[in-house]
Amino acid sequence: MKFTRVKGVIGFTVLTAVLLSACAPQTVVVTKEVEKQVEVTKVVEVEKVVQVEKVVEATPIPAAIIKVTSTNGPDENSGVQLARHKLLTLGFKEIRPDVEIVANPSPFDAATFPARLAAGTIEDTYLVAFTEPQNMIANGYAADITDLLSKWEGFKSFNPGVLQVVQDANGRVYGLPVNGYAIGLLYNRALFEEAGLDPNKPPLTWDELRETAKTIKDKTGKFGFQLMPATGEGGWLFTAIAYSFGANLIEKKDGKWVATYNDEATVKALTLLKEMLWNDETVKLVQDGVAAATSLTNGEAAMHIKAPDLLFWMHDNLGAKVENYGEGPMPQAGGNATLTGGAAWLFSPKASPEVLQAAVEWSLYRDFDLATYELDLKTKKERGELIGIPSLPLFTGDYQAKRDEILKQYVNVPLENFAPYMNATNITMKPEPPVEAQKLYTELANVLGAIASDKNADPQSLLDESVKMFQAQVLDQIK
Amino acid sequence: MNTPPALAAPRARLRLLASLRRNAVGYLFLLPALLAFATFSWYPIVRGFIISFQKYDLVKGAEWVGWSNFEFVFNDPLMPIAWRNTLQFTMLALLIGYLMPVMLAILVNEMKRGKSYFRLAYYLPVILPPMVSVLLWKWFYDMDTGLFNAILQAIGLPTQRWLFDRNLVMLCLVVLSTWANAGGTMLLYLAALQGVPSHLYEAAEIDGASLWRRLWHITLPQIRGVMLILLVLQIIGTMQLFTEPFVMTDGGPANATLSVVMLLYRYGFRFYNFGAAAALGLILFFVLVAFSILYMWLTRRISQSL
Structure with a gap:
């Protein structure tokens, strides 16, 4: 039965190669950092598989290299949601051409979140209900974005009562409330x-x-x-x-x-x-x-x-x-x-500073830029979505008045x-x-x-x- | 004859090599299963064991805390409640659910006509995904629009609060669970009944034994091995009660359906206390290991007696 044995050995080698390549994404650390690109070369020999990691230094930063992943993306079966997402991402591209937004349709899931965070597969930014942030901040499941957010001109207008939901005891901010009631x-x-x-x-x-x-x-x-x-x-x-x-x-x-x-x-x-x-x-x-x-x-x-x-x-x-x-x-x-x-966007504590900044900018553009807000409402109305169900004002003063003015029309x-x-x-x-x-x-x-x-x-x-x-x-x- | 030790070793090694070569293909076939079990069963078990002695922080990493997770779990006033509920479910499931499949199997087996129809009919709920049957029964138990209260009302009996009655809720889960699982167990008993030699029945009939006596003196003793094994398996299965309370009651009302696994889930995924969840998992593991040893001992004893 020599023939069978030879086939067995070949089969074993092929199987090992397949299994090793299946494991490859786990063994190679794919960082979101821009400077390094890790390339994996596999050399398959007759009875052993050798894995070589080659680190290639990439010099200038090419376009659209910062990838921001998020939850609550458009439903792939919904033309209207896809259209809205496309509209928003194209608009954002004009401000940050180096950022690519990848929005997964699935929402935040408390049951799988910790495991995905530990595994490093959690999105860079996730939308959670107001019941979650305090627990998550206490556990370190949200990044501190105070410094990034305080640069934004609207930051001072935030309704303190709403902002409190995403703040810790020292007043540091860990999220962006986007609707409240x-x-x-x-x-x-x-x-x-x-x-x-x-x-x-x-x-x-x-x-x-x-x-x-x-x-x-x-x-x-x-x-x-x-x-x-x-x-x-x-x-x-x-x-x-x-x-x-x-x-x-x-x-x-x-x-x-x-x-x-x-x-x-x-x-x-x-x-x-x-x-x-x-x-x-x-x-x-x-x-x-x-x-x-x-x-x-x-x-x-x-x-x-x-x-x-x-x-x-x-x-x-x-x-x-x-x-x-x-x-x-x-x-x-x-x-x-x-x-x-209400609901607030939180940001992954594992995201790199560049990604974090891009994610915050994307959130601000999508939810708080006045032109975007108007465009969004206009298309929502065309699609027959409900507009005008009262919510808690997220801001105070002039900025909120401008938002209300836009909302009134739709x-x-x-x-x-x-x-x-x-x-x-x-x-x-x-x-x-x-x-x-x-x-x-x-x-x-x-x-x-x-x-x-x-x-x-x-x-x-x-x-x-x-x-x-x-x-x-x-x-x-x-x- | 004495073999010099220097020669014995190479010969043993040769024998091992030869046996390895002989079984290479066999091991190859085992490999995928071994890898799958190692990745999805054994590795998590080992990790669970380790985490139960750690304060497991997903961002900052783990920290050894000795027995403090176990202390926390044992001091939790919900712990005795969860064990009491779980044991209550196990006992009720034994009372209601244990003999049901045996009776069904004997009845179906005795049928002259329509045997395959009834076999299928009783097995049907097993085909439904657990979530579907649980959601279906959730509607059956609805206080205002549910099936059961509609029936009670139609025949003039007082309606019940079902899932909102903490004295009734566990029974509700047991009935559902029996309905959903009895069919599968019934098939096992049916198979066991096929193995009962027919000449025993013939002899008994000639002696004028009634149906009841045949059942008591032939059928039950002949399938008692399977019955014993399924008893232990049922205890192990029902002690892991989770799906029904998770989907139907969230452990309520007033913790009446909070099972051990529900509590474990709460520790881990609602309160993010993975150390406590792992510690409770380990405790449950040892309890179930005790039953599993009993199971293995029983299987061995029974196979020896056959």
Whole structure:
């Protein structure tokens, strides 16, 4: 069987060569630095494979050599998104011809992010919700861009409340907030009308909301309100509710973080929800954000604590008609406050200084250049996308006024439906809890879950127990 | 006869070389699988072991911290809850899910007609991707628009809170999991039933044994080996409960479905504490190793007794 053996040896060699070449991208360090180009030459001999690394020095910097990768790129199946991306990248090319933008369609994914960061395959810049930056800054998952950003003329006009989301305790900036919102009350106008309520007058206090929910239940048989008691997202929304009752949840006392969410305000908030759920039976329980949006779209529930930007999603994915919905301010019960949310671009701590600078410049061009902004809105309107759903002003003063002026020309949503939300003054915009917000949301969701699954649960003792645990396990562990 | 040591060594080496040459092709065929296992199983296992003793910072690198990850995990008040939930799931799965495939297999096997139809029908859920069946059941359990409450309402029974009832939620997951997996196990039992010699049944029938007695005295003793092995395998499988709570409940309500693997996932991917996640993984690993040893011991004993 000599013949077979010879074939075996050849097969082995070929296989080894194939496997080694498959491994090659991992063994060669491809840096984003411009100066070096690494070329790999493989010499395949009969029974061994030799790998030679040859470093070639490249002298002058050729055009389009800085590659910036980012998340949230255009969907390859969507002509309109591709067209928008092309428009923006061509415009940017005129300013920075040496930069090439590679935008992957996939969004930020918290589950794969750490592994990809460790492996060096994470994008240079990624768009995350406001719930993420503090956790990521604390873990070193975002680059400090203070020096790059402070050169930009609009930097000083940033709304301090918004900028705070991407700042650490020393005021260093780690990201670029590109949209912001305050959580309010999103409601189904059609159900209001069906119940004989004035759709232009959403409830402004929690007492009013409770009554409104009862009326809707009585008149239409539908749920007045909805809650998400199982997931962290529900804990996040409960934070907004607790703020409106005057709670702070976590406070700094004598230089130490203290969980205070067993105070009177939080207990009141939880008690109200419990009574609406079990006594009034006006609350629909939903498992997650998608279920909440679906039930709001289908008219199964009338009111939901959420910012108006959910309408984009409801419009694009569920075909919701924007004119059927309205947004009121966050109902209040002594707190005069609500939670802010939004999205911000963060930048990879592993990106080289050149790439980082190019990435920041690209973000500024795409989101904050006034000419680009106008062009973007114009093409969005042509494509039938929703324009004008209210958001939190990212800036103050003159620059914001210019942006508003441009936006006004392209609005295609009925702004009067959002008037109660936009006209609400004296409601404080509070950022998320300053430390360990994700863990707090998970914990608050557990408390909500206990209320939702047990008629006899006692809000005070549930919160006492939770605070005790959270203090010892989470806050006392912060160094 | 004594061989001088100087000669013995080369001869042994020659024998080894000869056997290597003889098996070269065999090893070659093994190579892809070995490489795949090394890359995707053994290497991560070793890394997990190392990370459990480190504070693993993805940007700054790792730092040795001794046993502190294990201390953190053992001090976490969620730890006993997660183990209690997992064991509760395992026990419920044994109560509800263990005998179900045996009964299905015996029933299908006894059928005179439509055997292949029922075999397929019971197997069908296994073909569905787990995500699809979980999402389907999520709708079944919906409080307001779900199938189960609609049925309860139609026959005039009080509706249930299903996934929002912390006393009921685990049962909901077990029923789903049994529905989704029983078909696969049933096929194994069906195969085992084919191996039961028919002359035993014939003899029993001549002696006038009832169906029940035949089942008790012939069928079950004949397949008890497979039953034992599948028992251990089921325990190992159900202790890794993750997909159902991850997709359906996120561990809620009030931590009622927080399983050990869910907690591990939370440590790692929600709170970025990889050291704690790896430490918990290692603890689970040792528990499962204990069951695996039991499994191997049982398999050996049974194959010897056959």
